[in-house]
Amino acid sequence: MDYENKKVNNNISLLKQFKVPAMEDYFLEVRFKYPTGTWSGCIPISSRYQGIHIPQNKVDVFHYAEICYSHLLKNLLCF
Numbered sequence: 001m002d003y004e005n006k007k008v009n010n011n012i013s014l015l016k017q018f019k020v021p022a023m024e025d026y027f028l029e030v031r032f033k034y035p036t037g038t039w040s041g042c043i044p045i046s047s048r049y050q051g052i053h054i055p056q057n058k059v060d061v062f063h064y065a066e067i068c069y070s071h072l073l074k075n076l077l078c079f
Contacts, residue, residue, distance in 0.1 A: 003061040012065050024048050032069050043068045
């Protein structure tokens with residue numbers, strides 16, 4: 001994929017996409033840097049039961065990663 005192992009910006013790194021065995025779901029490993037620390041985890045790219053179907057191209061995945069980053073940041077600010 002053209003978005004694997006790329007930096008969206010200084011705070012968002014996209015790593016490797018993977019498929020969950022025996023399922024149709026795809027996830028993308030990410031690293032989000034926040035003022036309080038770094039979060040390493042996975043975001044769903046395509047998940048049948050969660051209704052997530054992000055088009056698998058660089059523009060859409062970068063935009064989606066930015067949205068995920070900002071949602072996690074809002075949650076961090078609540079604590």
